[in-house]
Amino acid sequence: MGRKKIEIKLVKDPNVRQVTFSKRRTGLFKKASELSILCGTEVAAVVFSPGNKPYSFAHPNVDAVAAEFLQQEPNSNEAHGSSSSNEANLDELNQQLLDLTNQSCEEAKKGKLYDEALKNQSNKTKLQDLQELHESAAELRCLIKERLNEMEAAEAMLVMKEQPVEFSENHVAKKKKRKTKA
Amino acid sequence: MGRKKIEIKLVKDPNVRQVTFSKRRTGLFKKASELSILCGTEVAAVVFSPGNKPYSFAHPNVDAVAAEFLQQEPNSNEAHGSSSSNEANLDELNQQLLDLTNQSCEEAKKGKLYDEALKNQSNKTKLQDLQELHESAAELRCLIKERLNEMEAAEAMLVMKEQPVEFSENHVAKKKKRKTKA
DNA sequence: GCCGCTATGTATAACGC
DNA sequence: TGCGTTATACATAGCGG
Numbered sequence: 582m583g584r585k586k587i588e589i590k591l592v593k594d595p596n597v598r599q600v601t602f603s604k605r606r607t608g609l610f611k612k613a614s615e616l617s618i619l620c621g622t623e624v625a626a627v628v629f630s631p632g633n634k635p636y637s638f639a640h641p642n643v644d645a646v647a648a649e650f651l652q653q654e655p656n657s658n659e660a661h662g663s664s665s666s667n668e669a670n671l672d673e674l675n676q677q678l679l680d681l682t683n684q685s686c687e688e689a690k691k692g693k694l695y696d697e698a699l700k701n702q703s704n705k706t707k708l709q710d711l712q713e714l715h716e717s718a719a720e721l722r723c724l725i726k727e728r729l730n731e732m733e734a735a736e737a738m739l740v741m742k743e744q745p746v747e748f749s750e751n752h753v754a755k756k757k758k759r760k761t762k763a
Numbered sequence: 764m765g766r767k768k769i770e771i772k773l774v775k776d777p778n779v780r781q782v783t784f785s786k787r788r789t790g791l792f793k794k795a796s797e798l799s800i801l802c803g804t805e806v807a808a809v810v811f812s813p814g815n816k817p818y819s820f821a822h823p824n825v826d827a828v829a830a831e832f833l834q835q836e837p838n839s840n841e842a843h844g845s846s847s848s849n850e851a852n853l854d855e856l857n858q859q860l861l862d863l864t865n866q867s868c869e870e871a872k873k874g875k876l877y878d879e880a881l882k883n884q885s886n887k888t889k890l891q892d893l894q895e896l897h898e899s900a901a902e903l904r905c906l907i908k909e910r911l912n913e914m915e916a917a918e919a920m921l922v923m924k925e926q927p928v929e930f931s932e933n934h935v936a937k938k939k940k941r942k943t944k945a
Numbered sequence: 946g947c948c949g950c951t952a953t954g955t956a957t958a959a960c961g962c
Numbered sequence: 963t964g965c966g967t968t969a970t971a972c973a974t975a976g977c978g979g
Contacts, residue, residue, distance in 0.1 A: 582955080582956050582957040582958070582970070582971045582972050582973090583956085583957045583958025583959065583968095583969080583970065583971070584957085584958050584959050584960085584968075584969055584970060584971090585958060585959075585969095585970080585971085586958090586970080586971060586972095587801075587957095587958070587971095589796075589797050589800050589801060590800065590801070591800065591801065591802070591803045592801050592802065597958090597959095598801070598802050598803075599963090600958090600963090600964090601801055601802060601957085601958080602798070602801075602802040602804065603963095603964085604956080604957060604958085605794065605797070605798045605801065605802075605956090605957080606798065607956095608794065608955090608956055608957075609791070609794045609795055609798055611956090612787065612790065612791045612794055612956090612973095613791060613808070613810075614771075615771050615787070616784070616787045616788065616791055616810065617810075618771050618772065618773065619769075619771060619772070619773065619774050619780070619783055619784075619787065620773070620774065620780050620783060620784040620787075620812075620813055621773045621780075621813065622784065622810060622811050622812060622813060623810070623811045624808070624809070624810045624811075625808070625809045625810075626795070626806070626807065626808040626809075627806070627807045627808070628795075628798065628799075628804060628805070628806045628807075629804045629805045629806075630802075630804060631802050631803065631804060764953070764954045764955050764956090764972080764973045764974040764975070765951095765952080765953065765954070765973085765974045765975025765976065766951080766952055766953060766954090766974085766975050766976050766977085767952095767953080767954085767975060767976070768953080768954060768955095768975090769954095769974095769975070778946090779975090779976090781946080782946085782947095782975090782976095783974085783975080785946090785947085786973085786974060786975085787973090787974080789973095790972090790973055790974075793973090794956090794973095
């Protein structure tokens with residue numbers, strides 16, 4: 582897809598690898614976003630950068646917001662003479678959101694996996710195990726949800742104070758300058 | 764990318780939508796795969812088809828990604844460079860948390876339905892996989908519970924009052940503070 | 946409904962700032 | 963390190979079997 586064809590092998594140059602990662606992560610999330618919108622389906626994706634930083638994407642409504650959010654350029658933003666407590670808080674929330682997103686992702690994947698396993702067997706006995714597993718997952722989600730609500734409330738109070746800033750979700754598909762190549 | 768440009772909007776024709784989904788899901792997973800190989804990173808993606816069938820992709824494997832995640836320290840703010848426009852972001856975050864929570868519930872519901880559906884099917888035998896999955900899930904749950912406790916504690920502290928936290932780019936990576944709960 | 950085909954729209958490798 | 967540009971490699975919409 583570039584000036585030269587590259588083989589899908591680990592990019593040895595760490596520098597180039599980082600660049601590749603950034604570009605492709607963006608592309609991947611964009612694709613995920615399009616898929617979710619075009620088909621009205623739920624999509625979640627997680628990826629760790631070469632530096633082990635987690636990045637995630639999830640659809641329903643979060644859409645490309647998560648991706649956009651994680652890619653914000655620190656320079657585009659101005660104002661916000663808030664206390665450091667907010668910054669710390671934001672980071673916290675960020676972290677948590679990521680974790681939760683991924684947890685959801687993992688759970689979903691889990692379900693997928695054992696569904697596959699089930700398809701490869703006809704052992705009725707194991708169905709119960711699956712049932713339990715699913716229920717466990719459901720419980721876990723509820724647990725997470727409750728904690729989330731609490732955290733959210735706390736955050737809201739803490740933040741309940743200043744300006745809006747138009748951070749909106751001018752999501753992924755923003756560069757619309759297309760033209761046929763020569 | 765096809766004979767005609769299409770706008771990223773829900774495809775009305777269910778038939779076409781299904782086709783689009785299949786093609787794009789394949790493409791998305793391929794991209795995810797390439798990304799993980801090219802950059803040697805961990806990647807996980809899940810997507811539900813229009814028929815609510817879960818499909819997933821993950822590089823090393825789910826558990827690896829999950830474990831990686833759960834090792835993130837709530838207090839180590841080395842991830843992502845977003846410390847600006849906090850107020851706005853918090854709003855976005857709250858919204859995202861809401862959506863995510865809802866999504867989780869949705870998924871849980873679907874998971875059960877799917878499980879039910881599977882009860883009417885039968886195939887080969889692969890108890891081992893099931894066994895592994897079962898164990899993995901149990902472990903995952905423990906990890907998440909602990910993680911939740913940590914988040915809660917951190918949250919409490921933050922809400923209580925501020926913490927300077929000077930955000931640097933050094934990669935703390937993981938700190939193996941996990942204890943294999945049994 | 947899945948496979949292949951082909952014309953096009955996109956993503957992105959190499960560069961340049 | 964990040965963002966923009968250009969030339970190409972890829973992905974895929976619309977069809978046909």
